[in-house]
Amino acid sequence: MSKLLKFQITLFRRYSQNSPEYTKKKFNVIRGNYNSIQKEDIQHFRKILDSKRVVTDSVDLEKYNTDWFFQVRGTSNILLKPKTTQEVSSILHYCNENKLAVCPQGGNTSALGGSVPVFDEVIVSTELMNKIISLDEDSGVVTCEAGCILENIDKYLEPKGFIVPLDIGAKGTCHIGGNVSTNAGGMRLIKFGNMHGNVLGIEAVTANGEILDCLSNLKKDNTGYHLKHLFIGSEGTLGFVTKVILQCPPRPKYRNAAFLGLQNFDKVLKTFKLLKGHLAEILSAVEVIDTPTMEFIRKENKQDSPIGDYPFYLMIETSGSNEQHDEEKLHLFLEEALKTGLILNGTVASEPAKIQAIWSIRENIANGFRAYGSRMLQYDTSLPFKDYYNILEPIKESTEGLSERVFGFGHLGDGNLHLQIILKNEATDELKSRVDAVVFEKVAAFNGSISAEHGIGFLKAKYMDKIKPKNTLNLMRNVKKLLDPNGILNPYKVIV
Structure with missing residues (x-):
């Protein structure tokens, strides 16, 4: 038995043991009026892509059919890996003409089943669309393909003096196209905002294969409707995002992190108010963790609080350009917070390794959920x-x-x-x-x-009529029908 075959069998067993019941059965979903993949469809896709980028092996497909948290599982029997926008266009045009449902997929880190099929949709992955196209070093505007991993973009920007304005726990796996499609927020939203505020332009392919060029790299552009915003947060139901233009701020020269222990949530809020007053322009993140969560972290991730046990914990980060100024402001805040009894204990880090050690406590929480x-x-x-x-x-x-x-x-x-x-x-x-x-x-x-910040995906779609006014939902459905009249793009998600 070859090493490759052994690896494939191991991978298949891993997913078989952990995979949930099929979504269609578990949630009693009625399949839409779509055609199923036939041999001639596979042959056509092999004309668009080379054979290696048309995947039909059940072992290889399992990880693409199952979400990261093992909550949902599709039954797709084909995965396509385009490298260019034109290939995506050709794929969608064919699927639309032949009424084949499509599931766009990036890094597959969705928390709500938005990136995996429900039935046998054609999975179209962006993992090979991973080129960083350009960086304007005067403005900090980066243009990249949708399959670029978030952390890789940040590493590319680091020596250039810029930073990606988004930081999430899945940054080593998630794709920028998925971040745009879910309007990701993350830990530094308080400083940089979400994707709606940082995306200058996108390129997207509509259901009929038309390539929509909204690739403006201007910060201010009021010429007509801002069509890019239709696709930001639409979770692949209105179009397939293929390129992204992102405004990236200057990389902070100095960072500080603090891990604080507090007595109750009333003091957490008062401390937060004090934080905003004292740190204002250099405050880049404020995270809160309660005691049950810290116990969970200790049990599942084998990480302990660096300051002992307290009812609540705050993790804060400052980022700026003047080391003395930033440290002074942080210490003045801590001095007042301790003096007034808002915080009971804390530790501060300014060295990158120690800062990462503090942040890893927060970033690794999701890893424990899967068990x-x-x-x-x-x-x-x-x-x-x-x-x-x-x-x-x-x-x-x-x-x-x-x-x-x-x-x-x-x-x-x-x-x-x-x-x-x-x-x-x-x-x-x-x-x-x-x-x-x-x-x-x-x-x-x-x-x-x-x-x-996680969107609606599959798991929350059935609750939309309970949380949104009827006329709002009707307008959403009309937009969907206009851009995707056959409903082939990511069906069973967001709007049902």
């Missing part, structure tokens, strides 16, 4: 600051008997709470629906949003 499979329910909520953490107790009470543990962490700087619930038993569709209803009802009662 729980369907028992781990994840909610990406946005809430008013005063209610940011108050929602947890009502949810604990309402899910008593169903949940084993409820905990929260997230981007306090922009009101984004990642709410996690570990169920006592495996999540059946009925059980998950019951818990979803509780969570979404509480979020609505607190005037929050059920999707802060």
